[in-house]
Amino acid sequence: MSAEYQVSGSVAVITLNNPPVNGLGLATRAAAVDGIQRALADAAVKAIVITGAGKAFSGGADIKEFNSPKALAEPSLATLIATAEGASKPVVAAIHSVCMGGGLELALGCHYRVALPGAQIALPEVKLGLLPGAGGTQRLPRVLGLEMALNMIVSGTPVLSEKLAKTALFDEVFAAGTDLLAAAVAFAGKVADARPLPKVRERKVDYPNHEAFLQFSRNTVKAMSGPFPAPLKCVETVAAAVAMKFDDGVKFERECFLGLMQTTESKALRHAFFAERVASKVPDVPSDTPTRAIKQAAVIGAGTMGGGIAMNFVNAGIPVILLETKQEALDKGLATIRKNYENTMKKGKLTQEKFDQRLALISGTLSYEEIGQADIVVEAVFEDMGVKETVFRKLDEVMKPGAILASNTSTLDLNQIANFTKRPEDVVGTHFFSPANVMKLLEIVRGAKTGKDVLASTLALSKKLKKTGVVSGVCDGFIGNRMIEQYSRQAGFLLEEGCLPEQVDKAAEKFGFAMGPFRMGDLAGNDIGWYIRKRRYVESPEISYSKTADLLCELGRYGQKTGAGWYDYKAGDRKAYPSELVNAMIVQHSAELGVARRKVSDQEIVERLVFSMVNEAALILEEGIAMRASDIDMVYLTGYGFPLFRGGPMFYADTVGLPNVLAAIEKYAKGHHGEAWRPAPLLAKLAAEGKSFNG
Ligand code: 3HC
Ligand code: NAI
DSSP states (O other): OOEEEEEETTEEEEEEOOTTTTOOOHHHHHHHHHHHHHHHHOTTOOEEEEEEOTTOSBOSSOGGGTTSGGGTOSSOHHHHHHHHHTOSSOEEEEEOSEEETHHHHHHHHSSEEEEOTTOEEEOGGGGGTOOOOSSHHHHHHHHHOHHHHHHHHHHOOOEEGGGGTTSTTOSEEOOTTOOHHHHHHHHHHHHTTOSSOOOGGGSOOOOTTHHHHHHHHHHHHHHHOTTOSHHHHHHHHHHHHHHSOHHHHHHHHHHHHHHHHTSHHHHHHHHHHHHHHHTTOBTTBOTTOOOOOOOOEEEEOOSHHHHHHHHHHHHTTOOEEEEOSSHHHHHHHHHHHHHHHHHHHHTTSSOHHHHHHHHHTEEEESOGGGGTTOSEEEEOOOSOHHHHHHHHHHHHHHSOTTOEEEEOOSSSOHHHHHTTSSOGGGEEEEEEOSSTTTOOEEEEEOOTTOOHHHHHHHHHHHHHTTOEEEEEOSSTTHHHHHHHHHHHHHHHHHHHHTOOHHHHHHHHHHHTOSSOHHHHHHHHOHHHHHHHHHHHHHHOTTSOOOSHHHHHHHTTOOBGGGTBSSEEOOTTOOOOEEOHHHHHHHHHHHHHHTOOOOOOOHHHHHHHHHHHHHHHHHHHHHTTSBSOHHHHHHHHHHHSOOOGGGTOHHHHHHHHOHHHHHHHHHHHTTSTTGGGOOOOHHHHHHHHTTOOTTO
8 A cells, every 4th residue: 555544533544655755656546546435435534634654745746657657547646636626525635844746736636735834835847847737737826826826837946835824725834843634634623514615626817917927928938948848838738727717728738748748858857857866876885874974074285176175065064174285375275265155145145144154164274183083085186196195195194093085086096096095995086076166066986995884975975065976986087077088089080070169069059068069178278188188198099189189289278268279268258259270270280181171060060979978988887887877867967068958968879769879880980080989889789689778
């Protein structure tokens, strides 16, 4: 059973019980319908209360069943709601904690609704590329009015129950600390004889001048929803609540819901929802693995990354000590942090009180003795193995037993770093992305000897810091940078063959990337890639690169920071202007290579940028560097501006079809720099078996 049935006096209590959030899956719906029918058949029962066990009234339809026949099997959600609404005895929804999506739709089908304060009330379907599909778009406007209901449905944002206490959504919002079940049963007893039973469907949607309001909403929502079709459909269905009879509106809503369920955009959002949650699960590190308490942090190096990392701790209320080698560097780092918080305060996003509290949590030092008691220390010094060695040997000396020793290295061998200490089980990689106080991604690098409790503690920390933690094994570049390397290589080869930076960037941006590779290079600094390539020329001479980027760097054109890169920039303006000088240099370089420049289609550009990453990702999966394809998607969605509506590179490849991806790779393997394309065995295998990465 996934709903329990009990009778308390003359009131039947049906408790939805489908952990973790009482999703309204088939078994739960069936049990709830049974419960209502049982109560109706029992002459001793005068009223019915529906509530939820554990941490929710209900989180809505069971998303885990969406891709299975169970989703549409009877009793459907609509049948459950109709059973509650059509019951001849009063049905009271007793709401607490979370009442969302189908859960709220069920509550709206009940005759009465009571709640505890603090319950999150939402129709968040739009965040999954959907709209409420069980009458929510027709009933919510009837209790909240057109404007408020539309805002909730289009944004999906939760509103606390106490804020809605005075609306027709609730009959009563109890005082905090009330025993919900006892109060709901008492309420049900009071209304047991009330007739006729109130039904939301019979209420009118009042809104003077609704047509003008709806037209304004259509225009605004259309402009803001980008490639996602759901928000505009939400407006249309809410409009139907005014224009159509209730049953016609519900039918129209259902058609729109079923249509959206089939869109790639919704599938991508649903994939991302689960991908984010599953990323924190490591098969051999059970969820009850003990974690180490992190109450005090230290950061070594107060540069670009160290400062941002320190801000993360502070924002989560964890005091942090920044350590530098020289007072000047320390002062500079602390001043930058202060300035960042001042800017946030100027934008009105931080009060003076919070600003003072945050600064009070940060201190600086030049002495290792002062950081010895920290529970975690994150090293963010220069990307140089010699410097890392000095730091880790010192940390091994001074840090208390049980402290977590983390490195922010982006390319170096974490196992080697761990072996500089006598406690490699305490060493883990925490690869933050720049700007570290903004970017959501945290690659958590698991070394060969990283302790399970250290991994579990770092995953828990990532949640506390509001990051998406994704576990990566040790390899050059980990998951994200190892893949982006292939993307950058292709971007370089495309220039040799006939493209100019703006064509490549435009094609990538049209595909949905936040920024194309060359505008991104100019923003991040082209010298970073140059530095890495110079190391590779020595360490891995077999890897081919276009030399165009080196020629650019030899001209000192590092990007926005030097006022010139792939593009020209004007002082005080971040806009990229195509550079005649750079474009001439690119054309000249092709001539020197003897490459006849040709017109390259946007489709080829996108395929080469994306499929080169996908092919590398297949190797990463096969080598066990990433645990699952969806983790790779999370890395790209949260750290690299990969378009959300495409669900990440692996999900996108699945959408295109792996045989098509493979065929394209085989074609490019015959072209310019074909040696860069060696189909990954896993990709070839899955394509041959008709399978996909995400199963
Ligand atoms: N169905 C199935 N499982 C769900 C779920 C749902 N609707 N909502 C959450 N879960 C699961 C998560 O997958 C996760 O599972 P896991 O522990 O196995 O990883 C677990 O519940 C906890 O989720 P969170 O980590 O997100 O926990 P929080 O406490 O932070 O948040 C929540 C809880 C507010 C309910 C949040 O999970 C959420 O926003 N869920 C989505 C709710 C939603 O979109 N509902 C609409 C569904 S569509 C619908 O109802 C269609 C209808 O209109 C016809
Ligand atoms: P940075 O050059 O801005 O800062 C490094 C800081 O470390 C400097 O302030 C320097 O004074 C200090 N430092 C050097 N040696 C030290 C020592 N022995 N003890 C204490 N402090 C010392 O470098 P950045 O960009 O912050 O990079 C730091 C680390 O983060 C590197 O490993 C880098 O690969 C990694 N990283 C960088 C990203 C970026 O976008 N900049 C992104 C992700 C990781």
